[in-house]
Amino acid sequence: MNINTVTVGIIGGTGEEGRGLALRWAMAGAQVTIGSRSVERAQEAADELNQILGSQDIAYGTNESAVAASEFVLLTVPFDYAASTLESLKTRFRSDAILIDITVPVSFEQGRVRYVEPVEGSASEHLKIRLPEHIPLVAAFKTEPAHMLLDPNAVLDCDTFVASDNKEAKARVMEAIKYIEGLRPVDAGVLYSARCLERMTVLLIGINRRHKIKTGRFRVLGLPE
Amino acid sequence: MNINTVTVGIIGGTGEEGRGLALRWAMAGAQVTIGSRSVERAQEAADELNQILGSQDIAYGTNESAVAASEFVLLTVPFDYAASTLESLKTRFRSDAILIDITVPVSFEQGRVRYVEPVEGSASEHLKIRLPEHIPLVAAFKTEPAHMLLDPNAVLDCDTFVASDNKEAKARVMEAIKYIEGLRPVDAGVLYSARCLERMTVLLIGINRRHKIKTGRFRVLGLPE
Numbered sequence: 001m002n003i004n005t006v007t008v009g010i011i012g013g014t015g016e017e018g019r020g021l022a023l024r025w026a027m028a029g030a031q032v033t034i035g036s037r038s039v040e041r042a043q044e045a046a047d048e049l050n051q052i053l054g055s056q057d058i059a060y061g062t063n064e065s066a067v068a069a070s071e072f073v074l075l076t077v078p079f080d081y082a083a084s085t086l087e088s089l090k091t092r093f094r095s096d097a098i099l100i101d102i103t104v105p106v107s108f109e110q111g112r113v114r115y116v117e118p119v120e121g122s123a124s125e126h127l128k129i130r131l132p133e134h135i136p137l138v139a140a141f142k143t144e145p146a147h148m149l150l151d152p153n154a155v156l157d158c159d160t161f162v163a164s165d166n167k168e169a170k171a172r173v174m175e176a177i178k179y180i181e182g183l184r185p186v187d188a189g190v191l192y193s194a195r196c197l198e199r200m201t202v203l204l205i206g207i208n209r210r211h212k213i214k215t216g217r218f219r220v221l222g223l224p225e
Numbered sequence: 226m227n228i229n230t231v232t233v234g235i236i237g238g239t240g241e242e243g244r245g246l247a248l249r250w251a252m253a254g255a256q257v258t259i260g261s262r263s264v265e266r267a268q269e270a271a272d273e274l275n276q277i278l279g280s281q282d283i284a285y286g287t288n289e290s291a292v293a294a295s296e297f298v299l300l301t302v303p304f305d306y307a308a309s310t311l312e313s314l315k316t317r318f319r320s321d322a323i324l325i326d327i328t329v330p331v332s333f334e335q336g337r338v339r340y341v342e343p344v345e346g347s348a349s350e351h352l353k354i355r356l357p358e359h360i361p362l363v364a365a366f367k368t369e370p371a372h373m374l375l376d377p378n379a380v381l382d383c384d385t386f387v388a389s390d391n392k393e394a395k396a397r398v399m400e401a402i403k404y405i406e407g408l409r410p411v412d413a414g415v416l417y418s419a420r421c422l423e424r425m426t427v428l429l430i431g432i433n434r435r436h437k438i439k440t441g442r443f444r445v446l447g448l449p450e
Contacts, residue, residue, distance in 0.1 A: 114417070145447070158446055161428070189431045192339070196428045199421035203386070206414045207445060215447030220432060221383055222370070222440030 001172075003029040003179040009070030010034050011063045011085060012077030014045040017102060020149025021074055021141060023049050026057050027152065028179040033059040035066025042066075052152055067092040072100055072173065074141070079105040079116075079123050083130050093135050098169045101127055101194075102141040104201040113209070115202045124163070124194035136169035138162060139194040140177070140185070142201050147214040156182035158217035161200075163193040186220055226397075228254040228404040234295030235259050236288045236310060237302030239270040242327060245374025246299055246366060248274050251282050252377065253404040258284040260291025267291075277377055292317040297325055297398065299366070304330040304341075304348050308355050318360050323394045326352055326419075327366040329426040338434070340427045349388070349419035361394035363387060364419040365402070365410070367426050372439040381407035383442035386425075388418040411445055 008025045010018045013034035026032045026049065034049075036042035039062055046060035059069070067073050067089050077085050082103045093099070103123045105116040118126040124139040131137055140162045148154040160177060162185050164170035174185040188197060200218065208216045233250045235243045238259035251257045251274065259274075261267035267285035274283050284294070292298050292314050302310050307328045318324070328348045330341040343351040349364040356362055365387045373379040385402060387410050389395035399410035413422060425443065433441045 112415075115420075148447075186432060187435055188428060189435070190337075193428055193431070195340075196421070196424035199424060203413060203418055203421045204445075206418070207411060207448070210412055210414070211448055213447060213449065217446050219444045219446050220429075221442050221444050222373075222438060223432070223436055224438065 001175050003176065004031070006030040006072065006176050007070040008032045008072045008074065009066035010074045010076055011066060011089065012036065012075070013066065014041045015076055016146040016150060018074070018076035019045050019049060020146045021076065021102070022058055023052065023152060024149050024180050024183070026053055027181065030176070030179070032057065033061060033066040033069045035061060035063035037063060063089055064092050068094065070094070071096050071098060072176065073097055074100045074102060075127070076102055079103040082123065082127055086127060086130055090132055097135055098173060099131060099135055099137045100141065100173060101137055101139050103127070104142055104198045106202055106205065113202055113205045115199050121192070122194035122198050124191050128191060136164060136166035137191065138164040138166070138169050138173045139191060139197060140173060142197040143204055143218055144183070145215055145217050148217070156217070158182070158219050159184045159186045161186050161188040161193070161197050163188040163191050163197060165191045186223070226400050228401065229256070231255040231297065231401050232295040233257045233297045233299065234291035235299045235301055236291060236314065237261065237300070238291065239266045240301055241371040241375060242366070243299070243301035244270050244274060245371045246301065246327070247283055248277060248377060249374050249405050249408070251278055252406065255401070255404070257282065258286060258291040258294045260286055260288035262288060288314055289317050292322070293319065295319070296321050296323060297401065298322055299325045299327060300352070301327055304328040307348065307352055311352060311355055315357055322360055323398060324356060324360055324362045325366065325398060326362055326364050328352070329367055329423045331427055331430065338427055338430045340424050346417070347419035347423050349416055353416060361389065361391035362416065363389040363391070363394050363398045364416060364422060365398060367419070367422040368429055368443055369408070370440055370442050373442070381442070383407070383444050384409045384411045386411050386413035386418070386422050388413040388416050388422060390416045411448070
């Protein structure tokens with residue numbers, strides 16, 4: 001894999017997670033396009049990140065143009081808007097596209113964070129049945145701290161769990177993730193595992209809150225090098 | 226806390242998890258009693274562990290006597306027998322007892338491991354409503370590798386997530402766990418979090434299988450020392 005030819009489009013790329021992942025993929029050498037419903041806001045986000053990078057590497061545009069430009073399409077809108085956003089974009093996907101779903105449905109009620117379980121069992125499974133069958137969906141980047149992704153000097157040194165029912169798509173995403181410094185892809189199996197991964201996000205939010213930190217993240221110990 | 230006065234009883238303590246936790250609690254300095262439906266099998270397990278320890282520190286008996294002797298009562302039977310085992314023992318708990326539930330309902334079908342979600346959302350929640358209200362239930366030790374617990378030379382170097390609706394009981398269990406070398410207790414919040422922790426066990430089983438290892442375990446990075 002030549003990471004410099006890998007194209008990454010970020011749907012809803014102006015949020016903290018979207019910008020953080022745009023930055024880290026650009027640092028890895030991929031061609032990144034930040035998409036947004038508002039081109040102006042996409043440009044603002046790209047400008048901010050390009051200033052950090054000291055380059056003009058990160059492009060921007062509408063969500064439609066980010067999807068059209070990319071093999072890896074990251075869905076980083078809040079879960080409540082995920083299905084409708086996908087619905088409006090699904091005809092724009094390239095034939096080689098892979099959708100990478102990072103969404104997690106959470107609610108904050110009475111100061112407590114809860115997982116809002118979709119009928120299908122997880123956000124990723126919820127979205128998969130709404131996507132044309134020829135577009136593989138890979139769940140990833142569910143448990144990384146956005147705050148750290150956005151700080152180019154923060155040493156991530158953690159794992160990202162990758163789950164999909166499409167083995168080839170999962171393998172390709174995992175291979176690309178290896179180029180992101182400090183982030184190790186861990187094969188989490190089939191998409192069903194998203195039920196666990198999304199709850200792990202909620203667990204981490206709780207752990208972060210109790211410790212008043214934003215840096216909580218997972219590492220699996222005991223794996224072969 | 227004086228760990229040497231902490232009493233730990235292991236219901237179903239002859240299985241791999243039960244023996245592993247018995248060994249680690251004994252190494253920490255606690256007074257451990259292995260319980261089993263069969264006193265003979267409890268004795269066999271205790272003899273094996275005492276040989277490892279080079280002492281006679283670990284006691285044994287029926288499940289009833291292990292419960293009667295202990296503040297911390299660990300439930301380590303397979304989930305399918307958990308509720309009926311508790312039902313038969315619930316009048317034997319001491320007034321200061323805390324039930325520590327380590328059970329995880331899993332199935333292995335067609336070579337795939339799945340979480341068998343109880344109606345209540347998790348094994349721990351399933352058991353809590355079957356326990357007399359005055360006995361606090363704490364979920365812990367759901368994601369530790371039994372194989373490593375049983376090897377006294379294995380460096381655990383990982384986290385155990387501890388969840389409960391009873392803050393005092395959770396704090397006491399976490400304080401005691403700190404005496405187990407290499408195991409860091411992480412506050413996982415209310416018992417609801419067991420829904421995540423039990424799925425993390427299943428995730429780990431899958432990760433272990435894919436890597437042909439038995440050592441997979443979790444560490445949360447980014448916590449203050």
